[in-house]
Amino acid sequence: MIDKALLKLLVCPKSKAPLKQVGDELVCEVSGLAYPIKDGIPILLVEEARKLD
Numbered sequence: 001m002i003d004k005a006l007l008k009l010l011v012c013p014k015s016k017a018p019l020k021q022v023g024d025e026l027v028c029e030v031s032g033l034a035y036p037i038k039d040g041i042p043i044l045l046v047e048e049a050r051k052l053d
Contacts, residue, residue, distance in 0.1 A: 002026070002042060013044050027052065 002010075002021055010019050012028035012035075019026040025034040026042050033049035035042055 002037065002040075010042065010044065014046050014049075025050070 007019065007021060007026075010026065011017060012019055012031050012033065014033060015028055015031040017028050017030035019028055019035070021027075021037075022034070024037050026037065026044070027034045029052075032052045033046070034052055035044050035049050037043070
């Protein structure tokens with residue numbers, strides 16, 4: 001789980017919109033992308049993101 005204070009600072013690198021944690025991903029509803037969290041570290045690279053259905 002990402003620290004709540006850190007999560008408030010993180011934004012989607014594509015849309016600059018806020019992210020919310022869903023399981024082991026950080027989700028951006030604006031851009032429709034989900035960024036993985038690997039070993040507790042958010043991977044905020046558009047190339048690594050998964051498109052939401």
